[in-house]
Amino acid sequence: MTQDLHALVREEFQRVRLTDTLDDVTARGLRVRRRRRSGSVLSAVFALALASGVALSLPPGRAEPDSVRLAAWSVRTEPDGTLQIVIRDLADPDGLTAELKRAGVPALIEFKEVEAVTEPGRLAPHCADDGEVRSPLLLSVMVRPTGTDKRAWAIRPDAMPPGTSMHFVIFSVRDAAGKSYESVHMSLVDGDPVPCRSVS
Amino acid sequence: MDFEDFYATSKDACLRAVMATVGSRQLAEETVAEAFARAWASWPKLSAHPAPRAWIVRTALNVHVSWWRRWRREVPAVEWTDPIQPPPDDDLPDPRLMAALRTLPPRQRQVIALRIFLDLDTETTARTLGIAPGTVTAHLARATAALRACLAPTTGQE
Structure with missing residues (x-):
């Protein structure tokens, strides 16, 4: 039975x-191998920098190509017009904002470091409601990534209504226990985004 | 066994096992593909694993958990809905069976996946999940009873 x-x-x-x-798998x-190697190289470089007390900064982002693994971020336009964005390091948000604008996506990109209070029922850090008019069409514009790359997103510029902009904020959060997460x-907003005033 | 043979003989069973656990074909395809890619990248070492299929399923489920945790932390300004497009119906199991699987606790689903789809024995299933062999037996018995109860009206008519 x-x-x-x-x-x-x-x-x-x-x-x-x-x-x-x-x-496809190979x-x-x-x-995967490249990710592992670049991770090892980065770890070694950071360890060396820490050991020698040298300040280290990653190079700013690049529009192309994605193969520049040390770029803080990259923006690539697919043949169907979709923009593939990969953010590897929270650096140069103004450069990324400008790059997206050049690619046809009005946007405001912000990277913020915040301290969070971990209490039951508290929301994750977010932006205060400062009058930004948000559109529900975000779900048509931001395509959920199918890959497992950290901080990878896709935007469909053709789905953005005229006069709208993307507002994208990544909070780097450290909680009371010293743990970090993001x-x-x-949001897709009518007009220009209002710079984020973080609430945690 | 080389990777090509392993992939050809294991990919469908691993996909079915993960799909039965996570409840979504698209998620299962994505995480199983990632797990096989990681296996390929580490094949010289992984080929000596006593149960490489179990490793694939375990890795795929870990990828799924990591993926879910990352997205759960994100706070879209409007509610983010799941845009997953279902594949053609003729490739999917009976929806009543999928619904019955979803009613099982996660651990019971994992046991079902490893025992039924990968045909692992109780000991290997226990090692893979990090639980006692007796617990595997108990989970399998409960899961089987629950599935039978859910599917009884259907099987009774046939």
Whole structure:
């Protein structure tokens, strides 16, 4: 009886098949290796800098190409017009704002460091309601990434109504226990975004 | 076994196991693909693993948890809805079965995934999940009973 049920469950899932080819997986595996190597290199560089007391700053972001692994961020336009944004380091938000504007997306990018109070029921850090008119069409403009890259987002400029702008704030949060995490505020606003006044 | 053979013989079973656990085909495809990519990147070491399929499923579930935690922390200005597009219906299991699986506690779903889809024995399942073999047996019995109860009207008519 039990075996019959298990056989039924197996049978129901028989048509479920992974469609990724071996080439897809190996290409992705190469990216995994590159991530690991760049992580190792970065760790070594930071360790050396700490040991020698040298101030270290990552280079500013680049519009192209994504293969420049040390860029703080990158913006790439896909053939279908979608902008792929990858943020690797919270640096040069003005440069990223300008780059998005050049790519046809009016935007305000802000990176903020905040201290959070961890209490039950408290919200994650967010922007105060300073009169910014937010559009529900955000969900059509910001495409949820399918990859697992940290801080990767996609924007569809063609889905932005005329006169709207993207407002994108990444909070770097340190809680009372000294633990760090990030919280992201995204909105599509009518007109120009109002600079974020953080509330935590 | 080289990676190519491992991938060809394991990919569908691993996808089914993860899909039964997370309840979404698209999420399962994404996390299983990532797990296989990581396996490929570490294959010289992983090929000696006693249960590489279990490693794939475990890694895919960890990727899913990391992904979910990251998105849960983010605070969109308007509510972020899940835009996942379902695949064609003819590739999906019976919706009643998926609904029944979703009613199970996560640990029972994991046991079902490893025991039924990967055909792992109780000991290997216990090691993979970090629980006692007796707990695996108990979870499997409870999950089976719950599924049978959910599916009984259907199977009874056939």
